[in-house]
Amino acid sequence: MGRHVLLIEDEPNIVEAIRFILTRDGWRVSTHGDGADAVAVVQRLRPDVVILDVMLPGQLGLEVLRALRADPALAALRVMVLTAKGATRRKAWGRMCL
Template sequence: MSPKILVADDEPNIVISLEYLLKREGYIVMIARDGEEALAVIRREQPDLVLLDVMMPKKSGFEVCQEVRTDDALQNTKILMLTAKGRDTDVVKGMALGADAYMTKPFSTKDLVQKVANLLGAA
């Protein structure tokens, strides 16, 4: 069974490119365009990995990450924060809230594919 990945981002161009890239790598890809939708999909589908944008409508990626980490049923869900917020304080906050990894935009697709493979390989 191919790993399931949720792409949670409100930027359509990023969603389209990530969906294409990840499907090409053989993953099952789901989409959420805001934080509330992301939480609903995570609870319903229990993806193996969430690519989570920090700045989204309704709930931020930080809030989504925190809620996932406090839900025992979702403890195995890996979270990769993808964000334009690359300051050290943002990275520290994301990791403190339980993110497994953090990548700043813009990122190279090669690096992203490698990071995803590493996170899922460790699962």
């Protein structure tokens, strides 16, 4: 697996923190702060891993996740979801989307 990660997150300070950690660990980190066109960015950059903030405003995180999973060309893509809630309910819908 390659080491290119795309971080989809709208909080600049969280982006900075994660970018710092992953870069030190040898990853190439791209970031994108807007959920609205996130799917197009993934399709263009073709990262090996996507880290997606599912708490993006307006249910955007959930929609992005669904759209990514609906695209057969992205079947091999690994998606990690980022959430501050960690509730079982979120885990449940995360599984539902996969």
